[in-house]
Amino acid sequence: MASSFGMLSICLLGLLLVGTSNGIAEPSSPDLVYMMALKQVLSDPYHHLQNWSNNSFPCTFNGIKCDNNSTHVAEIDLGNFGLVGPFPSVIGSLQNLTFLSLANNSITGEIPKDLTRCTNLKHLNLSQNYLTGPLPGYISELSSLEVLDLSGNNFSGTIPLEFAQFKNLQTLDLYYNLLGGTIPGFLGNLTNLVYLRLTNNPFDGGVIPLEIGKMVKLQQIWLSQCNLQGEIPGSIGGLAELQQLDFSQNNLNGAWHGFISNLVKLRSLQLYSNRLKGGIPTDIGKMSYLELIDASFNELTGQIPQSVGNLSMLKSLHLMNNNLSGEIPASLEGLTMLSDLSLFNNSFHGQIPQKLGSNTQFSIFDLSSNQLSGSLPSQLCNGGKLLFLNVFDNMLNGSISTLRNCSSLERLRLTNNQFSGEVPKDLWGSPGLSLLQLSSNKFEGNIPTDIGSAKSLRKLEIDDNYFSGKLPSEIGMINSLSFLNASNNKFSGSLPDEFDGLNQLEILDLSGNSLSGAIFSNIGSLRRLTLLSLKQNDLSGEIPVQIGSLQSLIYLDLSNNYLSGQVPASLAGLHLNFFNLSSNQLSGTVPSGLSKYKGTFLDDPQLCGEGFSDIKSCAYKKNHLKLWILCVILSCAAIVLVVGLGCFYKKYFYVSSVKDKEKIDTGPWNVVTFHKLLFHEQEIVESLNEASVIATGGAGKVYRVNLESGETLAVKRLPGRKKTEDLRYDSGFKAEIETLGVIRHKNIVKLWCCISTEDSNLLVYEYMPNGSIGDILHGPKPTSLDWPTRHMIALDSAQGISYLHHDCSPPIIHRDIKSNNILLDKELHAHVADFGLAMILEKYENGSELMSTVAGSYGYIAPEFSYSLKATTKSDVYSFGVVLLELVTGKRPIDTSYGEGANIVKWVSRMLEKENGLQEILDLRSFNFYRESILSVLGIALHCTNSLPANRPTMRNVVEMLQDTNPHQKSNV
Known part of the structure; x- marks a missing residue:
């Protein structure tokens, strides 16, 4: 390779000399020939190197800077140029080079040894490329190097011993590679290091080396997702300059020791997704510079110490998904900078400190899935910056009238508590609200017409309450609404015709109310609808033919109403997973294409059809023998229906929208994360329903899950060992975890996490909106x-x-x-x-x-x-x-x-x-x-x-x- 570049250089130099003799512009420096050779090596699909030519000065080239005292190239910055090709070893000929960045391109191959001839190089950034092979130890020959960034490549092997020779190095970034072995103790020799990031490498276990405490100038250390084990070494407490510490997403399993409190300048402490045990040390209150504590997804026990109230600079406290208990300390009320309090999925009990919010301005307040009681603090909306308020799955009670001034809210989740009274009128119509979950409480009153002002609302879940009155037609003005569940309330009156304007609606569940009148005829305009449940109401009139045009529909339940007329033939063109028209007043011949659905027409005696087990044949003759046979068949079908529906609902739980709901699994869930998650497993599990199935394979189903944050995920559900004796399922799940958990590539689908119990294995992927x-x-x-x-x-x-x-x-x-x-x-x-x-x-x-x-x-x-x-x-x-x-x-x-x-x-x-x-x-x-x-x-x-x-x-x-x-x-x- 080197000899070919040399020949290319000689040819280019000859051309330049010929050009000079003919009056063409004289080359500005001897580096011109090397720059043109570099251009020849790399493909430039976006034409960023278009002004690189033999007739120009290198100092005028895009991405090039020369030193002040000569025309020699001193800096090359080709980051984000979209260049493709092997690493250009000709760069090693640029003896005056001090800065080189080829970041965010498609550079392939290995780092050539020729690069070590750039003895003045101080800054080397080759991040986000496709470089491969082992980390070359000869890079250490670049003795002047201060910044080495090789992150986001495919380097493998171990960190070479030669790296201990980087005496001037201040930044070492090896993030997102395929490095193995263990984190070596000799890195402690890099005593000038300020920034160290080894995140996202599949190291072969090992512990955090004690020698790390020798890096006395270290300000930021990132060792997340490195497969580390054991305890955090006490030598960490000697890093007096440390400001950022990230040991998250490893297998650290010791106690959270008090020596961390020696890091008096620390601003960010991230220990999430480990197996840390024990309690939070009381000495943490000495870390007066702390702005962020994230120890979520661990096995911490005990209480939050009152000394946390001494952290006057604290902005974010993340302790979710632990085994913490006791009461939430009242000392948190005095933290004037605290804006993000996330303590969900623990065992906190007692009342929420009632002055929380009086001295600060919350943006995120999440205490969901605990055992809290009493009422909400009255000043949570102080300052008008509260975006997310999540307290679902607790035992909270009382009124929520204090939320009437929370116009900043984007997500409000109060599900499964004992709140009562009316919902503030201003809250219904909050223009920024995207998620409103009030399910399974004791709320009452009407939905005001102000709800038409909630233009951002995507999900409205108010099922299992005591709401009454008419459904306001203004709901039809919310063009963004995709999920509406108002089942099991006391609503009456007719379905508003204006609902036909909800062209983004995917889920509509109004079952278990007292709605009357006809189903609006223009229901066919709801093209995205996947679930329609209007069962157990007082609806009358005919079934609209337009329902048959809803090609996305996979769940249709109109049972237990007073619907009359014939069953539309158009329904036979739907591909439904669940279909029920039982217990109505339908009559006539049922289209034969619906015979594949069992138990669909029970208690509809005026219906007949051919090939059905639950209705009589249209050619039926009333002789005693046939009548007896039919009775037997109908009786058996009824028994099968009861058993079948019980099995169906047990197997196919969909959100919290149906009265006789049953969760997919009872847990506890084992969560293995591969990236930092902004959601927890409960939100995933609760979102798995038949309406969200997007694919079905031999091993299991794939669901589309829309998170409350607006992000969409794909979830593959495989049966666990408890549900099948076929070990291929379990091994298939493990194979996918072992494979996807360690690989990193922009063209490989990202696995966020895996969630498992004995009953189910869930793989949570990034969602691909354009399918396959x-x-x-x-x-x-x-x-x-x-x-x-x-x-x-x-x-x-x-x-x-x-x-x-x-x-x-x-x-x-x-x-x-x-x-x-x-x-x-x-x-x-x-x-x-x-x-x-x-x-x-x-x-x-x-x-x-x-x-x-x-x-x-x-x-x-x-x-x-x-x-x-x-x-x-x-x-x-x-x-x-x-x-x-x-x-x-x-x-x-x-x-x-x-x-x-x-x-x-x-x-x-x-x-x-x-x-x-x-x-x-x-x-x-x-x-x-x-x-x-x-x-x-x-x-x-x-x-x-x-x-x-x-x-x-x-x-x-x-x-x-x-x-x-x-x-x-x-x-x-």
Whole structure:
């Protein structure tokens, strides 16, 4: 590599000399030749290096600065330029370089040793790239280095011993890599270090080294998600300059020792998501500079010491998800800076200190899931800055009239308490309120017309109370409303026709009231509706035909009303998981397409139909034998219905919206987090319902969960060991955790956490709003994607799989690559998902251990599986080749049009043998004027799907080939 750069440099230098002899501008410095060589190495898709030319001065180039005394290049800052290619070793020729940043690009390969020739380099930032290999110890030869940032790459191995030689280093950032081993004690030799971040590395356990206490100048230390164990060493107490301490998301399991109180300048103490035990030391009150304490998600016990009230600078106190008990100390009332108090999921009892809020201005106040009693403090809204007020799942009582002036509220969650009286009129119409949860209390009164002013309201949950009167038509003015549950109250009157304006509504549950009149006929305008429950009311009239146009509907319950007329034939076109029209006054013939729903028409004697078990045949004759048989059938069906409905509700709990609700599991939940969470497991568990199911597979269901924060997550639910004796489920869950918990890549779907009990295993992922490639290409409503977008999806996917194969140690075989397992974010960037079948290869003397279990999806499985039953990285390459063919052709991997026994690979090969076969292969939706790029990708796909594994490229080769087929560079427009 170095020799090729040298030859390139000589050629460029010759060209420059020729240019000078012909009157072209004389080069400004000898560094010009190196800068032009650097440009040749890197691809510049966004043209940031456009003004770099042989006829210009390097000091005028974008991202370049020269020193004041000469024309030598002193600083290179190409951060966020979108550059692609290997690390340009020619940089090592720039002897006067003091500053180098290539951050946030797509630089690949290893750091070349040539870089160590830049002996004056003080600042080196290579973060957020795709650099691989072990951390090179020879970097320590850069003895002047003060800042070393290698975060966000794929470096593996251990931290080399040579790093102890960085005597001038002030910043060391190795965040988000794949480093193993343990955190070495020799880092304590870096006595000038001010900032140390080793967060998000899968170290092999180990403890926090005692030597860390020798870094006497250290101000910030970040060791979260490093798989650390044991106790926090007492030497930490000697770091007198420390201001930020983050040991969160490890396996620290000792007590929270008082020596931490020696960190008198500490402003941020983050110990969340460990296994810390014992109590909070009383000496914590000596840490007078503290602004943030986050010790959430631990196993802390005892009470909050009164001395916390001495922390006059404290702004945030996070102690949620522990085993703390006792009363909330009254000393917190004197903290004038406290704005965020989060103590949920503990065992606090007694009253909330009644002066909380009188001396401060809260923005977040969350005491939910405790055993608190009494009333809310009267001055919580002091200052008008309270955004989130969560006190659900307690034993609080009394009125909430003190909240009448809380116009700043965005989320109010009071569910499952004993509050009573009327809800303040101003609260109903609060313009910034997005979530209002008042369920399972004793509230009464009417909903005022002011609710029409709550323009930001997304969720309104007021079920299981004593609200009465009419539902105001002004609710129909809330265009943002997606969830309305007013079940099990005393509402009367008719359903307002104005509800047809709720075009964002997904859940509508008004069951268990005294509503009368007809269902508004324009209900078909609620296109997003997934759940409609109007059961146990006094509704009359006919069932609107328009309900049959609600193609998103999967839950429909209109039972126990006085509905009449015929069952609309349009309902047969719905794909429902639950359907009940029982106990009405319906008549006539039931459409045969509804016969698949059992127990749907009980106690509707005037209905008849063919193929139903719960209603009579329309050809029924009244002889005694047939009547006796029918009675027996109906009796059995009734028994089956009762048992079936009981099982159904036990299995399919949906939010807190139905009167006979039952939770999915009783807990306790075991939570393993991989990133800092702004939610807790209860919110996830309570959001799993049939209306939110977005996919169903052989192992379990996938739900879409909309958090109260506005963020959306995807949750895969797998049965636990208690519900199945098939150990494959449990091993599949563990495989996905072990795989996704340690890998970090922008094209790999992010796993936030896993939640498990004996009954259920939940995997909580980032949500991909555009579904999968399969949805886009082959779904009910295929989307027309231009070729540049398809190419971007292909390259993103290839980079994710290449990371698994080449940058993870040991390498990871996915085993089920298919278009439905490649998900698309809102920008249509691809993320590889579903590692339920992934296995990690173990290294042996004779190579890699091969798996011997058949895996994958029909149409994507490599042909060698038929005789070897062994999965390798080359079988993943074959599957990805099939995905490429889908992107090129727009066709499915298996289709009857290919002929008997044929798949897309055989079909494409057969078409290419025809004279005009290429026209049949290419998807016209991908635009023909990118013909050259499309044909190149088609060639890559055929290379990947070669019948012989040895002839297929590696995924690293595939990435390189796809980069060379950039449609913006090779279009034929």
